[in-house]
Amino acid sequence: MTTRSEPEDGRRDPSLNAIMSERRQLINLAYRLLGSLADAEDVVQETYARWYAMTPQQQEAVESPGAWLTTVAGRICLDLLGSARARRESYVGQWVPEPLPESTEWINGRPGGSMADPADRITLDESVSMAFLVVLESMTPAERVAFVLHDVFRYPFAEVAEIVGRTPAACRQLASSARRRIRASRPPATPAAQRAGIVRDFKQAWEAKDIDALIGLLAPDATTIADGGGLASAVLRPIEGDERIARYMIDIAAKVPNLTILERTVNGQPGLVAQQGGVIVTVAAFDVVGDRIQRIWAVRNPEKLRSWTADHGSRESRW
Template sequence: MTTRYEPGDGRLDPSLNAIMSERRQLINLAYRLLGSLADAEDVVQETYARWYAMSRQQRQAIESPGGWLTKVASRICLDLLGSARARRESYVGEWIPEPLPDRTINGRLGGSSVDPADRVTLDESINMAFLVMLESMTPAERVAFILHDVFRYSFAEVAEIVGRTPAACRQLASSARRRIRASQAPATPAAQRVDIVRDFKKAWEAKDIDALIGLLAPDATGIADGGGLASAVLRPIEGGEQIARVLVDIFGQAPNLAILERTVNGQPGLVAQQDGVIVVVMAFEVVGDRIKHLWAVRNPEKLRPWTTG
C-alpha cells in the first residue's frame, strides 16, 4: 500500500517529520501486541492512511499527533487480536510469534510514567517466551498490559484506547501480570544462556544424542511452526530425549545443513542454513542449566526478516 504524505495542494505537510518519527514507536507497539512484524507493518500503514485521509484542518486540530497515532494503531491491533484467534485456530500446525533478528526493532518508550517497581523492560518484552505467554491473554488484557507495563502509558490513557474505565484497565493489566509471574522461571545469567545454546549447537552438529539430552530438561517442549508449508512436526514434542532424537533425525536427513549462532528476539538462538539460505530459526528458553522450551520457525512467511535482510 502506498501512503500519500502530502496534502492535496501539493505543499509539503509541515507535520511530516513529527508524524514519521513515530513510525518506529508504532512498529514496536504493534509487534508486541500482534507477535508478527508483517502484521505490525500493515497496522502502521493503515494508521498513517487514516491520518492522511483527514483534511489538513482536522490534522492541525489534533493536539498530540503521536498520541492520536498510538490510539488508532492500538485500536486496530485490538480488533486484529480478536480475529487472529480465529485464524490461529485454523492454522495448520502450531503457531509461534514471528522471530526477529537482532536489532530489527527497538525504540524509545512512550506515554506517562507510573508504578515502575515491577515494570517489564522493552528488551524483556520481545523475547519468545514472553511473546508466547502473551498469546494466552485476552485481547483487552494484552493491550492494557503492553501499553501500561511496557510502554508506560497511564491507565487513563489506556482507558481511552481500550474503551473501558481506568479501574477496569488496571484490573486487566493486573490479571495479565499474574499470568506472567505464574509462568516466569528464575532468570539464568546471560553468559550461561549463551554457553548452553552454543553447547546445544555443537551437540546437534555432532549428532550426539546423549549430549543433547543432557542439555534439555527432562520435561522440555519443542514446538515447530511451518505454517503447514515446511514442517512435518504439527504437534509439540514432549520430553528432552524425544526432542533430541527428532533433531538428530532432521540433521541426518539434511547433511548440508549449516547451524549458526544468532540473536533471536534479543536472546541467544540458532539459525539453520541450507545452500546459504536460512530455513529455520530457533529460539530457546533456558531455565537453570537446561533448555526448557525450544521454538523452531520454518514458515517461509515468518522468515522474511531473516531472508530479505
C-alpha cells in the first residue's frame, strides 16, 4: 500500500516536500508574532492540520500552498494575540518573550533532538532581538501582524489585508503606526563587539560582587524586568535605577554561592545564562545603549527555558 508521501517508486512526494519546506518560514513568523516558541510550534502544527484536513482535490486547487499556509498561520496568530492580552493580565509577575539560544533545534517541532533539520532553526537577526520583541508587545494585534508580515517578511499589503481582514490601505496605516513605535524606541546602534564587551564586564563584576563596577556599567535609569512565571523567589515588579539593580545582583550572588554565570547568545545578542548545579535557571538578555546597559530581561520561568534545558548535555558540548 502506498501513500501520497510514499509513491510507488519510493521517492518522496515533491508536493509534500514543498509543503514541509514552508515550516521554517512559519515558525519564524509565528515566533515573532507571539513571542513564544511553544505557541509558535502549536500554531504551525494547527496550520498543517488544517492543510491535511482538506481533500487532495482541495489541496490541488490551492494556487500557492506557501501563501495559503502563511495566511492560515497569520490568522491563527491574530486570534491568539487577541486572547493573549487577557491571559497576560492574569500572569503572575512580569511577562517577557521567550528567550532563544543561538542554535535552538527541533525535531517535529519539539526541542531536544540531536538530528534536527537545520531548516527548523529560528533565524536570529535584529527582528528577533529581545528589545524588538518587547516593542512588538506594545502594539495592537493588527499592528503587530501587519508590521511583521510587511516590514520583516516583505509581504505586499494586498496579501497582508487578506490575513488581517482589513483593506490594504488600512494595513498600510497599521504598519506605519507600528514603524513609528519601533523608531521611537530604537536608540543609535551600539557595535556588536562593544555590546559583547559590556555584557562580559557585567558578568565579571557580578562574579566579583563589585557593586561600584556594576553601577558603572548600568545607565542611571536602567531597568531590570524578571519573568519568573510565579516562582516564589521571583521579583514581581521591575527594578529601576543603577544602584538598586546592582544591589539586587549582589544579593543574588550572596544568596546563591554556587551560581555559575556563562556568556551566551540570547536572541541573537550577547547575553548571560545562570546555572545552578549544572542546570540553567535564568537567561538574561541585555539592551545596551552607548556604553551602558539600559535594560535587562531575566527569564526564570521554566516553561520558557525549554529550548535551553532540553538535551542540555549535547548542546552544551557544542557551545
